[in-house]
Amino acid sequence: MSLSNRGSQRTRLLAPGGQLYNFFRRISDEWEPDYREGVVQLDISENDLMWPELIHKNLTVQDAHKWPSISGRMLPSCSSALLASFASLLGEYFKPHKPLTSDHLVGGAGCTLLLEQVVRAITDPGDVILIPVPFWSMFATIVAKADVTLCPLPTIVNESDGFIPSGTAIVELESLLKWSDATEIAWHEHIAQLAREGKRSRAILLTNPQNPLGRCYSREYLCRIADFCEKEGHDLFLISDEVFALSVHDPTVTRTYLHHRHLLADSHRMTGFHSILSLEADKETICKSSRFVVLWSMSKDFGVSHAR
Numbered sequence: 001m002s003l004s005n006r007g008s009q010r011t012r013l014l015a016p017g018g019q020l021y022n023f024f025r026r027i028s029d030e031w032e033p034d035y036r037e038g039v040v041q042l043d044i045s046e047n048d049l050m051w052p053e054l055i056h057k058n059l060t061v062q063d064a065h066k067w068p069s070i071s072g073r074m075l076p077s078c079s080s081a082l083l084a085s086f087a088s089l090l091g092e093y094f095k096p097h098k099p100l101t102s103d104h105l106v107g108g109a110g111c112t113l114l115l116e117q118v119v120r121a122i123t124d125p126g127d128v129i130l131i132p133v134p135f136w137s138m139f140a141t142i143v144a145k146a147d148v149t150l151c152p153l154p155t156i157v158n159e160s161d162g163f164i165p166s167g168t169a170i171v172e173l174e175s176l177l178k179w180s181d182a183t184e185i186a187w188h189e190h191i192a193q194l195a196r197e198g199k200r201s202r203a204i205l206l207t208n209p210q211n212p213l214g215r216c217y218s219r220e221y222l223c224r225i226a227d228f229c230e231k232e233g234h235d236l237f238l239i240s241d242e243v244f245a246l247s248v249h250d251p252t253v254t255r256t257y258l259h260h261r262h263l264l265a266d267s268h269r270m271t272g273f274h275s276i277l278s279l280e281a282d283k284e285t286i287c288k289s290s291r292f293v294v295l296w297s298m299s300k301d302f303g304v305s306h307a308r
């Protein structure tokens with residue numbers, strides 16, 4: 001049996017002497033406190049804070065099968081008992097504006113797969129999903145599986161919002177998460193341009209807390225982006241990937257490098273997490289809640305990425 005052309009091509013890249021060989025060798029050489037020559041990987045967002053607790057409880061996959069919550073009545077997507085327990089968890093931590101029940105939830109094997117399903121449900125081939133930059137690079141692959149294009153939306157940074165024009169390209173991360181009139185105008189023009197090219201924009205995909213910035217969007221920003229989705233001529237879903245919702249730093253304690261260097265005022269302190277579910281639709285925002293789709297999984301907050 002032989003490999004396909006693309007299979008052989010990839011094998012050559014990874015074989016000794018191939019373009020990716022040294023790269024993968026280098027990144028597997030991990031940094032340790034007593035081995036400082038190693039590499040610290042910044043591109044993998046794995047949360048291991050729960051691991052000591054999980055190991056302490058000595059949980060196994062067999063244990064999971066014994067949990068009564070998993071063996072409830074099965075719905076097409078998931079066990080109803082499992083959905084009920086997620087509704088209660090999210091109800092407690094996401095502070096939804098309206099009480100959350102299992103009827104509001106659909107289960108699946110993680111955010112990645114659920115996002116793919118959501119995209120298939122709301123788009124036709126050739127449609128566009130919009131995403132503010134920067135974003136988790138896998139989104140482009142996930143969306144492409146549904147023959148849909150991911151179009152980056154520019155992030156407009158104002159000097160007054162904390163941009164430090166020092167020539168060293170230091171940007172206070174939270175300044176990238178601020179809504180401004182300039183943002184609204186630029187995004188509106190972007191959608192209009194796509195429409196002129198015959199491309200239909202269907203949704204904005206937000207990650208909150210943001211990956212890769214590791215910061216939360218303010219409530220004000222979430223309301224404005226929701227308004228933007230509702231506005232005439234936009235007609236967009238707002239998909240909010242909140243997979244890191246419970247893994248945020250306490251905003252009152254955390255201070256950034258720039259604060260320590262007295263480059264930024266306290267007004268730039270980190271923002272706490274607000275779920276899209278907590279927005280009071282028709283009051284805080286003109287957006288109808290039927291436009292909101294929220295994604296969450298246990299991967300990050302419970303340190304079980306790859307468990308499916």
Ligand SMILES: Cc1ncc(COP(=O)(O)O)c(C=O)c1O
Binds near residue numbers: 136243299
């Ligand atoms: C923003 C974001 N969403 C989703 C995922 C993956 O979620 P899941 O493991 O539930 O598919 C990741 C993983 O890094 C992520 O960074």
